[in-house]
Amino acid sequence: xxxxxxxxxxxxxxxxxxxxxxxxxxxxxxxxxxxxxxxxxxxxxxxxxxxxxxxxxxxxxxxxxxxxxxxxxxxxxxxxxxxxxxxxxxxxxxxxxxxxxxxxxxxxxxxxxx
Amino acid sequence: xxxxxxxxxxxxxxxxxxxxxxxxxxxxxxxxxxxxxxxxxxxxxxxxxxxxxxxxxxxxxxxxxxxxxxxxxxxxxxxxxxxxxxxxxxxxxxxxxxxxxxxxxxxxxxxxxxx
Numbered sequence: 542x543x544x545x546x547x548x549x550x551x552x553x554x555x556x557x558x559x560x561x562x563x564x565x566x567x568x569x570x571x572x573x574x575x576x577x578x579x580x581x582x583x584x585x586x587x588x589x590x591x592x593x594x595x596x597x598x599x600x601x602x603x604x605x606x607x608x609x610x611x612x613x614x615x616x617x618x619x620x621x622x623x624x625x626x627x628x629x630x631x632x633x634x635x636x637x638x639x640x641x642x643x644x645x646x647x648x649x650x651x652x653x654x655x
Numbered sequence: 656x657x658x659x660x661x662x663x664x665x666x667x668x669x670x671x672x673x674x675x676x677x678x679x680x681x682x683x684x685x686x687x688x689x690x691x692x693x694x695x696x697x698x699x700x701x702x703x704x705x706x707x708x709x710x711x712x713x714x715x716x717x718x719x720x721x722x723x724x725x726x727x728x729x730x731x732x733x734x735x736x737x738x739x740x741x742x743x744x745x746x747x748x749x750x751x752x753x754x755x756x757x758x759x760x761x762x763x764x765x766x767x768x769x770x
Contacts, residue, residue, distance in 0.1 A: 545697070575758055577761075582763070582766075583763055583764075584659070584661075584746055584748075584761030584762050584763045584764050585698065585746070585761045586761070587758040587759070587760065590758055630697050630698070632697075642688070642700045642703055642711060643688075643698075643700070643759060644700075645697030645698050645699070646697050647695065647696055647697050648695075648696075648697055
């Protein structure tokens, strides 16, 4: 049972436009959410995170929005650049306890066209 | 600062042979993870260490997989014997650990091909 779901395997946008990547989760214990970016033949790289006490976190061109009632988060990239082309993974965890781990979605391949 | 270092980057072995992967985490990171990533999937946790203690190995297939983290720094993950279905990327990650909820930093991974 996938606890973190990224229902769009791929997304294609034009350079300069907004990219919106979506993620849904089912485990109500999750309270910390992260986005990772992965280029081919490299490990995932941390991009941005958000705690469940917030509904928005912004870092430069990247903004993550969290809707706890809908168990949904999204990553906005504005403006999109060709170098943003990569696989984006959504991940979630539950704070504290002895069972802390990151649960990942399957990823969304973003292609930004020049 | 050096990131998480894994070796080898690539490994091709015949089925039924043993294989081992090595990971050196970021200095000062108490928590170390081994993840498995199959093609088209997200990383899945195999084992998590807090210092030298394996605190979550529920997803590790213990009949053929083993791991150790002696002295709470470097770690090795071993498969013996390897099966065709073990072909995947094995990722090591580390984080500060404890009750602090911080991001995990990943190495480049080891791509294993079992033929």
